[in-house]
Amino acid sequence: MAQRTAKKKKGAKTEKARKPWGGRFTEATNALVEEYTASIQYDWRLFPYDIAGSVAHAAMLGKTGIITEREARKIINGLKGILQEITDGKLEFSMELEDIHMNIENRLVRKIGPVGGKLHTARSRNDQVALDLRMYLRDEIMEIRRLLRGLQKTVIGLADRNQDAVMPGYTHLQRAQPVLFGHHLLAYYEMFERDRDRLADCYRRVNIMPLGAGALAGTVLPINRKMVGDLLGFGGIAENSMDAVSDRDFAVEFVSVCSQIMVHLSRLAEELVLWSSAEFGFITIADAYTTGSSIMPQKKNPDVAELSRGKAGRVFGNLTALLTIMKGLPLSYNRDMQEDKEPVFDTADTVSQALAVMAAMLDSITVHRDAMRHAAEDGFITATDLADYLVRKGLPFRQAHEVVGRAVLKALELTCGLKDLPLAEYKKLSALITSDVYRSLSVDASVGRRISYGGTAPANLKKRLAALKKLVK
Numbered sequence: 001m002a003q004r005t006a007k008k009k010k011g012a013k014t015e016k017a018r019k020p021w022g023g024r025f026t027e028a029t030n031a032l033v034e035e036y037t038a039s040i041q042y043d044w045r046l047f048p049y050d051i052a053g054s055v056a057h058a059a060m061l062g063k064t065g066i067i068t069e070r071e072a073r074k075i076i077n078g079l080k081g082i083l084q085e086i087t088d089g090k091l092e093f094s095m096e097l098e099d100i101h102m103n104i105e106n107r108l109v110r111k112i113g114p115v116g117g118k119l120h121t122a123r124s125r126n127d128q129v130a131l132d133l134r135m136y137l138r139d140e141i142m143e144i145r146r147l148l149r150g151l152q153k154t155v156i157g158l159a160d161r162n163q164d165a166v167m168p169g170y171t172h173l174q175r176a177q178p179v180l181f182g183h184h185l186l187a188y189y190e191m192f193e194r195d196r197d198r199l200a201d202c203y204r205r206v207n208i209m210p211l212g213a214g215a216l217a218g219t220v221l222p223i224n225r226k227m228v229g230d231l232l233g234f235g236g237i238a239e240n241s242m243d244a245v246s247d248r249d250f251a252v253e254f255v256s257v258c259s260q261i262m263v264h265l266s267r268l269a270e271e272l273v274l275w276s277s278a279e280f281g282f283i284t285i286a287d288a289y290t291t292g293s294s295i296m297p298q299k300k301n302p303d304v305a306e307l308s309r310g311k312a313g314r315v316f317g318n319l320t321a322l323l324t325i326m327k328g329l330p331l332s333y334n335r336d337m338q339e340d341k342e343p344v345f346d347t348a349d350t351v352s353q354a355l356a357v358m359a360a361m362l363d364s365i366t367v368h369r370d371a372m373r374h375a376a377e378d379g380f381i382t383a384t385d386l387a388d389y390l391v392r393k394g395l396p397f398r399q400a401h402e403v404v405g406r407a408v409l410k411a412l413e414l415t416c417g418l419k420d421l422p423l424a425e426y427k428k429l430s431a432l433i434t435s436d437v438y439r440s441l442s443v444d445a446s447v448g449r450r451i452s453y454g455g456t457a458p459a460n461l462k463k464r465l466a467a468l469k470k471l472v473k
C-alpha cells in the first residue's frame with residue numbers, strides 16, 4: 001500500500017532550492033510553518049485527479065504548440081509512470097513540497113528532467129486544485145448516488161417481505177393511526193430519492209472546468225480550455241477566471257446535500273433504536289450489527305444506528321466549517337481555502353460509510369409482526385375511523401370529532417377500548433351509530449380503507465412496490 005503519510009524528518013534543514021516557488025526567497029521556511037501550511041497529509045488522495053488533469057493539460061499544451069508534441073508526450077508518459085508509482089506505494093510524499101500538486105510536479109522533474117518544468121505552463125495551483133476537487137467530487141457524487149440506490153433497494157425488499165405487517169403510525173411519538181410497516185418504510189425511499197435528485201443537480205455545477213483561469217486573471221498563452229474540458233469529460237467551462245479559482249459553492253453544496261442525507265439516515269437510525277428497544281419490541285437487529293456492554297452481560301446495543309445518528313453531527317459540522325471558511329474571503333484565491341479539503345473528504349467518507357452500513361443493517365433486521373400489530377391494536381387508535389364513520393352518515397366532521405372525543409372519555413372511564421364500548425353507550429352519544437360501527441373500528445379496516453392516493457392501504461402499497469421494483473431494477 002502506498003506510503004501516504006508525509007514524514008517530516010526531525011531536524012532536517014529545509015532546502016530552499018526544493019521549493020518550486022523558492023526563487024525570491026533567501027531564507028528557508030520555518031519548520032513550524034512548513035508543517036502548518038502543508039496539506040499533503042490529506043490531499044494526497046487527489047492524486048488520480050491531479051494526474052488526469054495534468055495529462056489533459058499537457059496534451060493541450062502540445063496540441064496548441066505552447067510546448068512541442070514531443071515534450072507533451074514525455075510529460076504524459078512521466079505522469080503515467082508517477083500514477084503507477086503512487087498506486088504501488090513507491091512514492092514517498094514530502095511535507096516540504098506542501099501538497100499533492102507540488103509533490104507530483106517535483107517527482108516529474110526528477111523523473112524526466114527539466115522538460116517536466118514545462119507542465120505548469122499556463123497553469124497555477126489555484127486553478128489546478130479547483131480542478132482536482134471538482135473531479136474528485138464527480139466520482140464521490142456518483143458513488144453516493146449508487147449507495148443511496150442500494151439502500152432504496154433494501155428498503156423496498158424489506159417492505160416487500162413484510163407487506164402485511166401493521167404497526168401504529170405516530171405523531172408526537174404518540175400512537176395516531178394504524179399504518180402498514182411497508183408504507184412507513186417507503187417514506188424513506190422517497191427521502192433517498194430526493195437526495196439522489198439533489199446530488200444529480202449538484203453534479204451539474206460541480207461538472208464545470210476551471211483550468212485555464214491561471215492564478216486568477218487568465219493567461220497570455222494561446223490555450224484551448226474547451227479541449228481540456230472535453231478531454232476530462234466536463235459539461236462546461238468556467239466563464240470567469242476569478243470565479244473559477246475562488247468558487248467553492250460546489251463543495252458547500254455537496255456537503256449541504258450530504259447533510260440532508262445524514263438527517264434522513266439519522267431519523268431512520270432513531271427509529272431503529274426505538275423499535276429495537278424492549279419498550280417497542282418491533283424489530284431485532286442482527287447480532288452482526290450490534291455490540292455488547294463491557295459491564296452488563298445481557299446488553300445488546302444498537303451502536304451502529306446510534307453512530308449513524310451521531311455522525312450526522314459531524315457532517316453538519318463540516319458544512320458549518322466550509323461556510324465559515326468562505327464567508328469573509330475577498331476574491332480571488334486565499335490560502336484559507338486549503339481548509340476546504342478535510343471537511344469535504346470527511347463528509348464523503350462519512351456519508352458513504354453510513355449508507356453502506358445502514359443498508360446492510362436494515363437488511364438484517366427481524367420484524368416482529370405480532371408485537372407491531374399488538375401495539376397497533378391500542379384501544380383508541382381507530383378513533384379517526386369512528387369519526388369518519390359518522391361523517392359517512394352525514395354528520396359534519398367537527399361534530400363527529402366531538403362525539404368520538406366523548407366516546408374516548410367514556411371508554412377511559414370504563415377502562416376499555418373503543419371496540420369494546422357497548423352499543424348502548426354509543427347510542428347515547430349519537431343516534432347515527434348502529435351495530436355496523438364495530439366494523440369500522442378494526443385495525444385492518446382502518447388501514448384497508450385508506451386508499452386515497454399515497455395513503456397506507458395494502459392495495460396502494462402493493463401497487464407502489466410493483467412500480468418501484470421495476471424502477472430500481
Ligand code: ARG
Pocket residue numbers: 039043099125126129333335337338339
Ligand atoms: N494546497 C493548496 C490548496 O489546497 C493549493 C493551492 C495553493 N495555492 C497557493 N497560491 N498557495 O488550496
